[in-house]
Amino acid sequence: MTEYDDIIVGRAGRIGTLTFNRPEKGNTLRPQTLAEVCCGLDELIADPEVRAIVLAATGKHFCAGADFSFLDELTRMPASDIKAQIYAHFQGAAKRLYTCSKPTLALVQGAAVTVGCELALACDFRIVAETAFFQESWIKLGIMPPLGGLFLLPRLAGLGRASQMVLLGQAVKAVEAERIGLAGEVVPVDMLAGRGAAFAEELAAIAPLAYASVKEALHRGLETSMEAEWSANLLNQALLLGTEDFREGLDAVKAKRAPVFGAR
Template sequence: MDALILSNVEQGVMTITLNRPDRLNSFNDEMHQQLVDCLKQAERDDTIRCLLITGAGRGFCAGQDLNDRNVDPQGNPPDLGLSVENFYNPLVRRLAALPKPVIAAVNGVAAGAGATLALGCDMVIAARSANFIMAFSKLGLVPDCGGTWFLPRVAGRARALGLALMGDKLSAEQAHQWGMIWQVVDDAQLSDAALTLARHLATQPTYGLGLIKQALLAAETNTLDAQLDLERDYQRLAGRSPDYREGVSAFLAKRPPQFSGKSS
């Protein structure tokens, strides 16, 4: 089996590289399966405290490989909803539920599901030459991989509609100016900058970061009252963690904290 997903764990960071550079890292079913295997490892391995996703070659991800979603020999159209249900929806849910930070290092074009995958990560750092394309409309399709949920939240309704309806290329610089992504760096600096960020997050109170992530996701649909209750409940959990005790002790002793990332 070809290694369509490369993974490496070092200093608390799992780096996942989408590895179909000849197809701009577009997804096929085998690539989805290999990615799931990596994410399952990230879920169960407590030594992994941050996830970094990037692409091999000159692109981040061109979305779905259309060769895998063409009509069959009898001319019947594929069931694209089945593909979304079996692959993209579980992927988005798995990344959102992962109680660890997820960083996308966008090294080139991010199109279709590749763009929505990147925007669905917790933080996005992009090379200056990178771009984002909501290419779905060019094929008469609807943004998937969480696109219709993430896009208006990171770009606002007007920009989300414009990007989705027009399918135009959005530069990394413009995405940064609009507040859609965290950082833009020169192409040659992307790998080091992304890894530095990931390694920093991997030293932080992972359990608390996971609670922050879940609280902010919940805020998208909660009422204020519900969110205040959630903050109370999560703060109670965070306050019982060893990292909170370590953070206070380090602050009082005027020393750098040594967080374990554990919940108890």
């Protein structure tokens, strides 16, 4: 694994982890951090032994947003440079998480603000500590969410609650986040890592080719019609029925045992 300054990348068995590691700064993100996140995700995605990816953080907060020194720097940068920063690193990290064919899980404690909120939303699943809160407070700075939140929040939480978050900058605490669909589960903060590890193992056990196909179809379904989905999914299902994973799943069901999937 490559050595990084702002993050920690590791692997334990089938689980890859990418951990924000600037706790003294509330894990606020700067271009260097996001460049490292992109490289770290590329590393985990390319590793054939990694079957699920966990996004986590050290310290009190998951991510308290963008680093203020970077925000100050943005006021002096031309629009072309700002666009390059956002697309290359900030949006690049969100895209990697959202399009990753492997399961992705965010473990959120404390603040998940602006960039941190959007990166958590880009993951497939979110388990949060009781201390967690999500906040899209970009509008309080006179700017807008650029990393996918404007697309995902209305679909996860409904237009009304999404509007309150992005137009008013309202925070959503852990219990409400679970109620409206931003979080799948709320646990005590001291149980977050353990519950996350257990859930990641569940994700790693899922047939990888089927997972990738279903995830892609879910995302595509947010933008297409039912007719298009019937056509696309018929082809994908036909391909999956010819895989070793399907044969293993069928054998396991008939034998009443747990399947052991693996991309072949």
